[in-house]
Amino acid sequence: MRSGHDREMTAAGRGPRRFLGVVLLGAVALLLSGCITGVTITYVPAAHRSVAALPTPSPTPSAVAPSTTPKVVPITYPRAGRRTWTVASGHSRVAGSRGRLFRYRVAVEESISGITADQFARTVVKTLGGARGWTATGDVRLQRVAAGGPADFTIYLATPRTRDQLCGDEAVGHVDEYTSCRNGANVVVNVARWVHGVPRYGASPAVYREYVINHETGHALGHGHELCPGTGKKAPVMQQQTLGLHGCTANGWPMVKGKLLSGAPGQYDDPVPAP
Template sequence: MRKARIAGLGAVAALVVVGLFQLPASPFARNDAPDRTPVAASEPLGEPPVDSPRDSTPGKGGPQTPAKPADSADPSITYPEQGSVSYSVLPGDPTPIGSEGRLLTFEIDIENGIKGIDRTELARFVRETYGAPQGWTAGGKWRFRQVGPGQDPGFKLMFVTPATRDILCGGGYDHYTSCRIGQRVVLNIARWVNGVPNYGASLTEYRKYMLNHETGHRLGEAHELCPGPGQPAPVMQQQTLGLHGCTPYAWPYQNGTRYEGRLGKYNDPIPGT
């Protein structure tokens, strides 16, 4: 189903979103472990972010319009609007994820100020999502391995507060979406905790989509469109902002085949901007 990709097509900017609601408990919740290995966010950011809405009119940074509650949510993880812009790096795991293809190493960073995440469970969730039968390793093109503090990762998977999302991703006031910029896969903790309204699937499924979508940009994938009403949404569709007749689907593969739509993106508004 794959259309030929245009040479030089860069990552496009992934949109994932800030809610004012806190929702039921998830397996990621626990009393916070002490922060480890703060990492300053002062390194160059690289090219423009893939999911930042630079083609949308930015908001003025005022209060957001509350969204309707999502299908599920996690009240056990708490966070300020603006964190410290420093990070704790989770310990690595030497176990390879996938059996063939190009190896990409990654580290998991949590912004200091975010509380209640079970870090061991979070790392397990990330690794299992990447290595799932329908995940990014399914086609034999990619392998992953999680590295820890002091190592040089192929990308950083960063869980950040809404305002830090704007610092890292740029593009004006947003607070709602996530993005990929350079070697950084930036996940907005507000979306991780709250999901999005009317998504039509569980918070766990939305988290898998969020992780796979933004990582897909790091792998060179661009935004895609819904193939048709009632069909699963491609993982590279901006499902955070709208399904456009498709049903939610969190995965890049389906029945062993790469599942894709036509290249393109919708002009969906970002809540609160």
């Protein structure tokens, strides 16, 4: 004869079996009736049930993006260079649609560091072919060419003493070393002005560089010096802005508001600063 404790244990032991039977019978009935399809039910005893914790993802270290800021290389040069040259390679498209075609080369003295002939040439081509440049007058077209071919003039970036040689000052015993010039087929940009500009110019170095390219090339295209047209007005590009503005404001372009800006022919008696 079983004790009350045995009956309690037996009843408790039947509990999971009865539950499993009910679940299985119910699932079969639902499957047969078409209400549940493709479902598998697995019974796991309570003693073996557990809640699995989702793994915590490890943090991914952030990648350090490389700097995209271009490194600025300073332009350095001696007072007197070796007078040997690197001519920019290749050629540009013809800038302008009408007028006489002028071809030019671009060369950088090999003693100058921090700027290559091709880099200088890109600035020259962009300036001379700009919408406010000489080709916008409709009178001329311009094209940069490589070494070896025919050219009307060469634009040099030269050290101060080499500037004196190319500009003809050295031959007459004169020392300038400060300004840029045009002498025959030589269009000479003094690297000292390219790097340092001029005092009291009142504009960015980029504007001065546009001015010096357009001014000296303007001489090669047949233009002479001009005077300031009035206090507060823009200086004509053929004014000697390197030596003084005389009440005008700095300007690097021949064309202003779609028109060629000109002043009266002439030049001021400004002294050339010491180099």
